[in-house]
Amino acid sequence: MSTYLSLLKTHGVARLMSAQLVAxxxxxxxxxxYLLHIERLHHSYGAAGLVLAATSIGQAISGPLTSRWMGIWGMRRVLVLTLAVCAATVGTIALAPTLPVPVYMALGLLGGLSTPPIQPAVRTIYPKMVNSRQLTPLFSLDASAQEIIWVAGPVLTTFVATQVSTVAAILLALLFMIGGGIWFIASPEVGRVRIPRSRRSLGVVLKKPAVLLATVTGFLLIGACAxxxxxVVSAFGEKSPQSGLVLAIFSLGSLIGGLALGHIPIGPWAxxxxxxxxxxxxSLAAFSLNVWWLAVTLLIAGIGIAPALAVMFAIVSSSVRFSETAEAYGWVGTGQLIGAxxxxxxxxxxxxxxxxxxAFWVAVSLAGLGCLVPMLFRRAHPDLRGRDASPIPDTEPVPVQPS
Structure with missing residues (x-):
């Protein structure tokens, strides 16, 4: 814990980490x-699935593309533009009267295309804020905190959607998007670190085995969680607080795992x-829908989530040049968003x-593939035991602008 406390005392780390988590x-x-909202309006989980699929297509396109734009036009310009468009789209889905499913799909596609590239931005900034010895623990701490997004986020959504309304749940997400986005964009580090323009074509960074491995496993892992x-929501009904309880315990397991396992050296089997x-x-959770059985088994499942995410961030960072980090993390983030x-x-x-x-069969299948892929392609997994996880330096100077 002393390592993490030391990191949080480093100038700007706690503030930037908090801002990007909220955003x-x-x-x-x-x-x-969206799943709950569209199902309530059209009485079909299948219709909601189509909207989510359209959203994922937009996210697949936007992640690496907007990340590269940050190297051309600067972080702040790209973040402001994407935030404005995405916020308008989310607000329309929440507040518009009931629309046909194809219209919701079009709105979902636009929202996915305009997803702000905050994850690539912050992953690119981190190596400029700490020394190489602190970088791997910082990724572990960030991955643990990220569980607020992937697991605790749905707890908030479930509680608000079941106790208030699905419209309120979407508007709450919109509030976090706008407030957190403004906070992050206003951070001095966002204006201080300049991403050099990548010299390679879009997508070439995926030829790096570690980047492709992290993208695929992130897709499978987060897909299983989603x-x-x-x-869980389907098992206990949309109005039951038991859903929130089980998902909160799932989140707690991930937080415990991230803090407990984050310091372990990263080898090829990690x-x-x-x-x-x-x-x-x-797999154990799929045997019974009893609330306490799910609480215990998902606590176990959660222990592996944050440590796995930390490994993804570290192997990507250590495998690419600094000018490629934003796009690389854009692909990884896209994989996770599509997975969700x-x-x-x-x-x-x-x-x-x-x-x-x-739903549990889907989760077990995705988690099983997520375990199998890094086993079969472990040669693509860098061995970082005793190695620096910082990005490979570019051959030209990287400009740092005064804040």
Missing amino acids: RLPNGMLSLA AIEAG MARRIFIVFVGM ALGSAAAGFLIDRYEAPG
């Missing part, structure tokens, strides 16, 4: 909020071992046919 919290809220969230914990917990949307969508279709157990 990105809607990433973990909107998939479930399916679990949809399954990713597979951590996701195996998630797979075991989710498609995991919810697939779970929604199977819930329509098989009820809640169908």
Whole structure:
């Protein structure tokens, strides 16, 4: 814990980490909020799944593209533009009268295209704020805190959607998006660090085995989590507080795992071992929908989530040049966002046919693949034991602008 406390005392780290978490919290809220909102309006999880699929397509396109734009026009310009468009789209979905499903799909697509590239921005800034020895623990701390987004975010969504309304749940996500986005954009570090223009074509960074591995495993891991969230809500009903309780315990497990395992050296088997914990917990959860059984088994599953995310961030950072970091993290973030949307969508279709157990089958399948992929492709996984996780320096000076 002393390592993490030391990091938080480093100038600007706690502030920047808090700002980006608030700004990105809607990433973990909107998939479930859209699922519940569209299902309530059109009485079909399948229709909601189509909206989420359209959103995921937009996110797939935007992640690496807007990340590269930050190297051309600067972080703040790109973040302001995408934030304005995305906020307008989310507000329209929440407040417009009932619209046909294709219109919601078009709005979801536009919202996905304009998702602010905050994760690539902050992952690019981190190596400029701490020394190389502190970088891997910082990624671990950030991954632990990120559980507020991917697990605690749906808890908020579930509580507000069930106790107030689905419109209120979407508007709450919008409030976090705007408030957190402004806070992050106003941070001095966002104006101080300049991302050099990448000399390579879009997508070439995916030829780096570690980047592709992190993108695929992030997609599978977060997809499994999203399916679990949809399954828990379906199991206990939209009006039951038990859903929030189970998901909160899921989040607690991830936080515990991130802080407890974050200091362990990252070897070539690190990713597979951590996701195996998630797979075991989710597999056990699929045996029963009893609230206490789910609480215990998902606590186990959660222990592997934050440590696995920390490994993804570290292997990407250590494998690319600084000018490529934003785009690389854009692809990783895109994988996670698509995973969240498609995991919810697939779970929604199977819930329509098989009820809640169908969502758990989706989650177990995705988690199993998430464990298998890094096992089969462990040679693509860098061995960072005793190595620096900082990005590879560019051959030209990187300008740093005064704040």
